[in-house]
């Protein structure tokens with residue numbers, strides 16, 4: 001039977017491409033999304049991928065969501081923690097809500113979903129977890145203390161959980177994308193974005209497919225010796 005892969009934020013942007021790529025690799029994919037019903041319905045109609053609506057920052061909603069997925073599709077063997085938001089602003093202008101929203105959604109979600117799927121993976125002696133970090137978690141970014149802290153936290157979380165999963169056949173890795181052509185990046189002021197692109201040696205933004213291909217590799221059955229690593233996919237913007 002095809003392994004079940006859960007992709008959070010899996011109906012739009014990078015996540016949608018990850019969902020499609022895992023489906024093409026023969027996985028049974030389910031995609032979680034938070035709010036955009038229209039985009040999720042279109043994605044599901046187009047791909048045949050089942051979609052589940054829950055807020056990844058809420059442990060209770062994740063619990064209910066995972067229970068439904070397990071009952072309706074099967075135990076999650078591949079988890080891609082991709083859901084993420086930005087609330088950019090200098091520290092001066094960043095209120096506590098902007099901090100909490102980003103930490104809870106981008107980092108808290110990794111705790112919630114790993115916690116809720118790890119036991120099944122341990123029992124099955126197989127698991128693949130990929131957490132989507134960011135170049136901005138590695139290098140920092142002006143106006144993003146919340147996002148950089150959350151993404152940097154993801155990289156530490158990944159290395160710690162990799163050690164716990166190793167003896168159960170569970171690998172835990174991170175991907176650190178650079179600037180990828182998505183709605184999130186298009187929201188960056190154009191003059192700022194131009195300066196960022198000018199510093200990317202490859203000379204272009206990434207595509208969602210650039211990231212999705214990394215996820216397919218890290219979740220393949222025979223990638224079992226790769227764990228606790230961070231794969232930077234950033235066009236050379238930051239060599240880490």
Ligand code: CAA
Nearest residue numbers: 086088089090134136141142143178179184185188189192
């Ligand atoms: N380094 C140093 N100084 C900078 C700077 C930088 N990178 N960016 C801005 N500044 C300075 C400006 O020159 C300005 O200085 P003066 O007041 O002396 O002129 C000051 O900071 C204020 O700049 P703004 O007028 O732009 O301030 P703002 O509050 O309106 O906006 C900001 C600040 C929200 C950070 C805005 O510049 C911004 O959105 N920057 C982009 C942040 C970014 O890259 N986000 C990434 C989103 S995509 C993503 O996160 C995906 C991923 O994983 C890669």
